[in-house]
Amino acid sequence: MTRGLKRSQIGMSEEMIQTYGESVFEMSHNIQVRRGDAVRELDWEQIEATRADRGMSDAELARQFGLTQDQVTYIRTIMERRKFKRHNYHRLYDLGGGRRFRSDRFIPHAERFEFRAEAIELRKSLDFDPRIASKHLRMGNWNGDTVTDWLDKWSKETPDAIAAIGGGEEITFAQIRENALRLANSLLELGIRKGDVVAIQLPNQIEFMTVYFAVCMMGGVLSTMHMAYRAGEMEPLLKHGSAHAVICAPAADSYDAAAAMLDM
Incomplete structure (x- = not known):
């Protein structure tokens, strides 16, 4: 659960939001187009055929971009807030994706890992022209390989x-x-x-x-x-x-x- 986590716990800088923001927003479920009832009826062939129209989940974007899922969720939600002028964006963190609260998997926010201040400073170096970033992310040149x-x-x-x-x-x-x-x-x-x-x-x-x-x-x-x-x-x-x-x-x-x- 990303809601309530600080940037230092997610490993996030404003430079990373500027670099990845447009790509995350455009390639996420924000471009979702429902075609028929494939999702409701679990028509997997039709779902796969229309995947490009429906956008990618946070988990899929994380794997493609080489970010964590929490980082993608944070960036996507911030971009939704900025584009849709929503100020209750913290509430969005817990919505969507068919997720259910699992007490056995929940870690209290105060117990979450937190990056040191100097580590966050290093992440400011992830500052690229969003147009260049979008091009390479879409082409798969920047991916989750480590x-x-x-x-x-x-x-x-x-x-x-x-x-x-x-x-x-x-x-x-x-x-x-x-x-x-x-x-x-x-x-x-x-x-x-x-x-x-x-x-x-x-x-x-x-x-x-x-x-x-x-x-x-x-x-x-x-x-x-x-x-x-x-x-x-x-x-x-x-x-x-x-x-x-x-x-x-x-x-x-x-x-x-x-x-x-x-x-x-």
Whole structure:
């Protein structure tokens, strides 16, 4: 249930509304055209044949756009409010879709996950010309595919195939997915949350890819740091990015990266 949730709980910025708003409004059930009684009579062939005329549900739009269903519902409802001049838009959140209240699935709003303020600031970067966004969303160029989806796909279809080679070692898709999943869970156990920035200073080897996949799995944002950088260059970048964690190489003869990070 989206009603009553704050933008920080949904992960929403005004820039995202501006980018996706028109596309969500135009492609949703707002363009619904009832043709006969196909819906009432559950005539699935006719329903499928007229799908383009009836628009898409919030769940379908979420999958196509790569957003969450709550985000699509929020954007759609805000757009309906703005276009139809309705000021009771919070009431719209619980309407439609044949949904019924299920106490076993309901999570009190106060207990819902909430993005940190700096994570919401990052989402302001999702600011694109709505005309360009609409074009790519309709063509399917922007979709719900994620790095985690790709890794899951290849680890299931070709688990023993080599995913990466580096430092004289090889690792399969199944192995790197398992390692990344463990690291993702470890980051969550440390208190790193979805939307948080995780900085990384590692060479371009298997460990780098593992961290990249892990941060994607737990919903973080990866901030890469050039290997040649030392404390003087790193500190302003880490502060600017509001990094909550840094993953780096162990101490070497010429540079103790971990100690340098802890001193900042």
